[in-house]
Amino acid sequence: MHPEETDMIRYPRRTVLRAGAAFAGATALGFPAIVRAQAEKIRIGHLTPLTGFLGVIGSYAQLGVKLAAEEINASGGIMGRQIDLLSEDSINPATAATKAQRMLEQDGAVVLLGEISSASSLTIMQVAERNKKVFFSTGARSDALRGKSCNKYSFHCDIPNTVMVNAVGTALSQKGMVKGRKFFTLTADYIFGHDLLKAAKVFFGAHDANLIGDELIATDVTDFSPYLLKVRQAKPDVVCCNLAGNQVTNLVKQYAEFGFPYPLVGFNLNTGDAWAAGAGNLSGTWPTVWYHTLDNPMSRAFVAAFSKKYGKPPENHAWIDYVTLKLLAEAINTAKSTDSGELIAYFEKQAQFDIGKARKAYFRAWDHQLVQEAYPFTVKPKEQMKDQWDMLVLGDAVPAANDPLETIYPTKEQNPCEMKA
Amino acid sequence: MQFEFLLEQVVNGLVLGGYYLLIALGLSLIFSVGGIVNLAHGAFYALGAYLCVELTSRLGFGASVVISPLAVALLGILFERFILRRFYAADPILSLLVTFGVAMVAEQAIRMIWGAAPVSTEIPQSFRGSVIVGDFLFSRYRLLILGVVAAILLGVWLLLHKTSFGRVVRAGIQRPDMVAALGIRLQPYMTAIVMLGVGLAALGGAFFAPITTVHPAMGAEIMTIAFVVVVIGGLGSFWGVIIAALLVGVVRGIAIHFEPAAGEASIYILMFVVLLVRPRGLLGERIEKFE
Numbered sequence: 014m015h016p017e018e019t020d021m022i023r024y025p026r027r028t029v030l031r032a033g034a035a036f037a038g039a040t041a042l043g044f045p046a047i048v049r050a051q052a053e054k055i056r057i058g059h060l061t062p063l064t065g066f067l068g069v070i071g072s073y074a075q076l077g078v079k080l081a082a083e084e085i086n087a088s089g090g091i092m093g094r095q096i097d098l099l100s101e102d103s104i105n106p107a108t109a110a111t112k113a114q115r116m117l118e119q120d121g122a123v124v125l126l127g128e129i130s131s132a133s134s135l136t137i138m139q140v141a142e143r144n145k146k147v148f149f150s151t152g153a154r155s156d157a158l159r160g161k162s163c164n165k166y167s168f169h170c171d172i173p174n175t176v177m178v179n180a181v182g183t184a185l186s187q188k189g190m191v192k193g194r195k196f197f198t199l200t201a202d203y204i205f206g207h208d209l210l211k212a213a214k215v216f217f218g219a220h221d222a223n224l225i226g227d228e229l230i231a232t233d234v235t236d237f238s239p240y241l242l243k244v245r246q247a248k249p250d251v252v253c254c255n256l257a258g259n260q261v262t263n264l265v266k267q268y269a270e271f272g273f274p275y276p277l278v279g280f281n282l283n284t285g286d287a288w289a290a291g292a293g294n295l296s297g298t299w300p301t302v303w304y305h306t307l308d309n310p311m312s313r314a315f316v317a318a319f320s321k322k323y324g325k326p327p328e329n330h331a332w333i334d335y336v337t338l339k340l341l342a343e344a345i346n347t348a349k350s351t352d353s354g355e356l357i358a359y360f361e362k363q364a365q366f367d368i369g370k371a372r373k374a375y376f377r378a379w380d381h382q383l384v385q386e387a388y389p390f391t392v393k394p395k396e397q398m399k400d401q402w403d404m405l406v407l408g409d410a411v412p413a414a415n416d417p418l419e420t421i422y423p424t425k426e427q428n429p430c431e432m433k434a
Numbered sequence: 435m436q437f438e439f440l441l442e443q444v445v446n447g448l449v450l451g452g453y454y455l456l457i458a459l460g461l462s463l464i465f466s467v468g469g470i471v472n473l474a475h476g477a478f479y480a481l482g483a484y485l486c487v488e489l490t491s492r493l494g495f496g497a498s499v500v501i502s503p504l505a506v507a508l509l510g511i512l513f514e515r516f517i518l519r520r521f522y523a524a525d526p527i528l529s530l531l532v533t534f535g536v537a538m539v540a541e542q543a544i545r546m547i548w549g550a551a552p553v554s555t556e557i558p559q560s561f562r563g564s565v566i567v568g569d570f571l572f573s574r575y576r577l578l579i580l581g582v583v584a585a586i587l588l589g590v591w592l593l594l595h596k597t598s599f600g601r602v603v604r605a606g607i608q609r610p611d612m613v614a615a616l617g618i619r620l621q622p623y624m625t626a627i628v629m630l631g632v633g634l635a636a637l638g639g640a641f642f643a644p645i646t647t648v649h650p651a652m653g654a655e656i657m658t659i660a661f662v663v664v665v666i667g668g669l670g671s672f673w674g675v676i677i678a679a680l681l682v683g684v685v686r687g688i689a690i691h692f693e694p695a696a697g698e699a700s701i702y703i704l705m706f707v708v709l710l711v712r713p714r715g716l717l718g719e720r721i722e723k724f725e
Contacts, residue, residue, distance in 0.1 A: 069649055072550040202695060231698045235646055235655060238446050238573065239690040239697065245571055246439050262552065262647040269556070270645045271573050272563030289647055291554025325551070 054097040055090070055351060057082075057341075058116030060109055060137065061127040061152070061334070063102035066232050066258040070285040070330045071129055074152060075100050076323055077331030078127065081338035084318070091345045096338075100127075109133035113140040113148070123351040124148070126337050129258075129330060131155035131205035141166040147353040149341065151333045154281065155208040159380045160428035165357060168381040170337050174205075174212040175423045176387050177300040178280045180411045182216045184298050184389035185278060190251055191217075195225045197249035197275075199240060199264065201256045202229040209255045209280055215427075225249055230256065237267045245273060254279035258286065265290040285328040287404055292395045295404065301388050303329045303369065304407055312369035326402045332369065340366040371410060372418060380430040384418045386410040442570050443687035449576050451683025452583040456638035457656055458663035458675050459590065460631025466607045466670040467620075467627045468522055473533040474513070475635055475660065476653030477540035482506050482636025483643040483652060484548055487555040495558045495644075502640045507633030514628040519621065537653060545650040552649040579641050586634065587676065594672060603627065607670050608719075662701055666708045668718020677716055 059078050062071040082098040090096060099120055103109035109128065116122040117140070125141060126149035128134040134153035141148035142164040150158060151170045154177065159169050172180075185191050196217060200206040210227060217224050226247040228240050244252055252275050254264055261282055268277050282299040305316045305326040315335060319327040327335070343366065345351055348359040360381070365373040374385035389408040398404060412420045457479055464472045482502050489498035517536060521529040561575040594600035606613050606620045613620055639652075646652070659682070667678030682701050689700035708716060 064651060068651065069550065069552055069647075228694045231695070233655075233698055236450060238450060238576070239443055239687045240694070242439070242442055242446055242571065243690070243694075246442075259552075259647040259649065263645075266554075266556075266645045266647075267573075270562065270575050271571075285551060289552035289554055289649070291556055293556045294554070325549075328551075 053094045055092075055094050055345075056097045056099065056120060056122045057338070058113065058120065058122035058125040059098060059100040059127040059334070060103040060112055060116075060125065060133075061100070061330075062104065062129055062133065064104060066260055067129045068258075069289065070152070070258060070283045070328060071102075073285055073328040074127060074129065074330040074334040077319070077327060077333070077335035078338050080319055080322060080331075081335040081342075085338070085342045091342045091351075092349060096342075098338075103128060103130070103133050103137075106130070106133045106136045110136035110140050113137045114144070117141075117144045117146050122146075124341065124353065124356070126341065127151055127334060128153055130203075131158060131208065132203050134158055135162055135204065138162065138164055138167040145353060147356050149337050151337050152330050153205070155205045156212060156423060156428050157204060157208050159382050160423070160430050163380055163430035163432060165432040166353060168360065168376055168383070170333050170383045172300075172302045172385070172387045173382065173423065173428075174209040174280070175215075175428070176421050178209070178212045178216045179421045180300040180387040180389050181278060181280055181298055182220065183411060184408055185251075186220060188298075190276070190278075191220045191222045193221055193223075194250040195223050195248075196251050196253050197226045197244050197247050198224065198253045198255050199228050199230055199237075199244075201260065202231050205257055205281075206230075206255050213253065213255065213280055230260070232257075232260065234260065235263055237264050238271075241267060241271050241273070244275070245271075249275055251275060252277045255281060257281055258283075259289070261286040262289040266294050269294040269296075283329055284405070285330065287392075288328070288402060292398055292401065292404060295392045298389055298391055301329060301390055301405070301407070302385075303332045304388065304390065304405055305332075305402070306405075306407065307369060309369060309371060311367050315369060336366075336368045340368070371414070374418075377419070377422070379425060379432075380428070382422060384422060386412070386418065387421065438569050440688065440691050443691045444684050445570050446572075447684035447687030448680050449572070449580050449683070450687070451680035452580050453576075453638060453642065454659055454663050454682060455583060455587070455676060455679035456634050456641075457660040458667070458679055459587075460634040461660050462664045462667065462669065462671075462675045463627050464631045465664070467603060468518060468624050469526065470518055470521060470529045470533065471526065472518075472631070473530060473657070474536035474540060475533075475632065476655070476657040477537045478506050478510070478632035478653075479635040479639040479656050480544060480648075480650070480653035481509070481540065482639030483646075483648045484544060484553065484639075485636070486640035486643045487553045487648055488548075490555045490643075495555070499637070499640045503633045503637040506636035507629040510629040510632035511625055513632065514625045518624075518628060522624070541650050541653060548650070550650060552647045554648060555644050557644040575645065582637075582641070586637075590630070591672065599623070599626070659701070662705050664715075666705050666715055668712075668715025670719040671715070671717040674715055674717030681716075 061074040062068055082096045086095050101112055113125055124147045128150055129152035131153040134150040137148055147166050149168045149170055154171050154174050156173045156175050159173055200210045256264055276297055278297045279299045287295055316326055344356055344359050348355050360376045361378040363375045363378055365375050368374045370386050372386055374383050377384050388410055390405040393404055393406050461475045464470055485502035485505055486498045489501055557575050561578055564571050564573050602618055603623055663678045663682055667674035685700050685704050686697055690697040
């Protein structure tokens with residue numbers, strides 16, 4: 014792309030007109046300095062599902078990214094310029110792509126971030142590649158996005174499915190719940206679920222577990238009773254939930270309702286879904302990427318600021334969108350550029366970032382995955398909970414402190430990614 | 435063994451159908467008597483669930499599941515008096531718009547009061563777990579819901595068929611002009627029907643609060659299935675709605691038994707087939723004012 018074209022995108026006519034009108038008005042009032050500051054804002058596009066089965070956790074993501082933008086702006090912005098954050102409901106994969114295109118083309122966003130749905134993230138990744146602009150996929154977990162569908166302009170912040178399976182699988186193995194056991198899985202019927210099931214099958218295969226049944230479940234299912242009957246008919250040793258969003262909450266509640274003897278575990282859970290299920294309904298072992306009780310300076314500061322502003326502790330999607338905007342700001346400040354090419358070069362040097370965990374994280378150069386610790390968790394007995402948010406007991410971080418972080422991530426051979434130059 | 439499993443799905447489908455019925459019956463009654471397609475019906479369902487969660491922490495589940503629908507029924511009076519009443523004689527598109535508006539306002543109001551994140555409550559300990567009756571497994575809690583639904587159906591049937599109130603309502607569905615000619619005002623009856631309708635929806639919400647995600651958009655979620663039931667059953671028919679609700683539950687169960695991925699699609703296929711064969715719905719009556 015020629016430099017002139019890039020300039021056209023960065024300063025669309027409407028913005029110029031608006032700035033012009035503001036300039037005319039403000040000059041009359043005698044505040045030209047404000048106008049200059051306004052025109053120099055850095056626009057960043059944020060998309061996340063605010064409706065549908067992922068809407069609840071998406072709302073947290075939006076609160077997190079807004080807090081990050083406020084904090085960055087309060088401390089002087091990026092390269093001395095304020096952030097102008099555009100945050101919208103991505104709705105579904107098609108709308109997500111349309112909005113992403115509009116944000117880059119008409120609104121003049123220099124980078125995009127956000128999303129939870131792997132299906133929507135995939136379409137935004139394609140828009141990012143077409144427009145040659147960086148996109149940080151903050152909450153999508155499908156391995157395929159980092160492998161088969163990877164591209165040079167897309168970075169992945171959340172832990173991928175394989176890591177979640179490894180985190181929970183390792184914890185279950187230690188309890189003797191994997192080897193020789195019969196598993197029954199309930200899987201979300203879209204790219205994320207299919208991908209998670211694939212990762213689960215690899216794990217079961219490697220650890221001598223038997224998968225005796227799997228049900229693919231449409232994302233709009235709210236009543237699980239027919240599926241639960243099928244679970245009972247199969248008589249498994251362990252039931253495993255590969256669902257997402259509200260569906261996890263519904264399943265957990267209805268599983269508690271039927272009171273089956275087979276333990277329920279899951280390879281995917283967000284803290285928001287656990288809170289929604291409520292004390293007394295959730296049990297079992299699950300994976301998570303972050304929890305607000307993690308004890309380190311950055312996490313503590315974030316939890317305090319978030320709780321003060323919103324009156325409740327942050328959920329893991331609030332955290333991931335918050336840290337992503339923070340590390341992006343750090344990268345732009347260090348690289349002294351908002352140009353996507355220069356940012357990619359910076360991240361591919363595997364710069365380390367404090368993301369509120371014991372060990373620092375970095376984007377792996379070959380697949381752009383944010384390599385970081387993960388945690389298995391179990392559920393606190395109800396009488397030990399200090400409040401409704403204090404539900405989970407985090408297990409030890411995986412991988413163990415002396416193992417390299419990448420040991421729990423898929424290798425190049427397992428999840429090959431070829432980025433076109 | 436396969437056959438037993440299938441039968442188990444059928445029985446479970448009947449139980450689920452009973453629950454759909456709580457939502458669909460009120461929707462059907464309000465449309466039949468007032469000619470209003472109440473797109474805000476789901477909002478009352480959501481409100482029932484939220485009130486139940488709110489009250490459970492103070493009064494316990496038993497009291498909440500009674501008080502919450504009653505409170506929503508009272509709200510129904512205001513809804514009828516100040517909103518619906520202006521639209522009985524108007525173009526149906528206007529009542530569609532206004533109830534859609536009410537649904538959106540209600541959803542946002544819930545978001546403002548209780549927040550966007552879901553709230554939760556749990557089933558009382560004594561109704562947890564499942565019981566095995568014969569060869570079939572039932573959730574104890576759903577059996578309770580089924581019992582309540584059966585009692586309510588009996589009550590509504592008696593109300594519509596054995597009381598003078600019911601006679602006027604049924605006459606009002608068919609020939610409102612004749613009712614008027616006899617010097618009977620239908621409006622107070624309509625208030626009662628709206629109270630009953632939204633109260634039942636709220637009861638459904640209250641009962642489902644412990645076993646589903648209680649979130650602001652839950653009302654919109656339930657509306658699709660409620661409409662499918664009403665359309666399949668046919669308008670103006672008490673039994674039509676009942677049969678349709680049970681049928682939808684059973685068809686879904688059977689579909690999931692054989693082809694799980696088709697579970698949700700199966701009810702729309704059912705609706706499609708019914709409309710193709712009987713555009714008026716299974717037991718839909720020919721209602722002059724809608725022809």
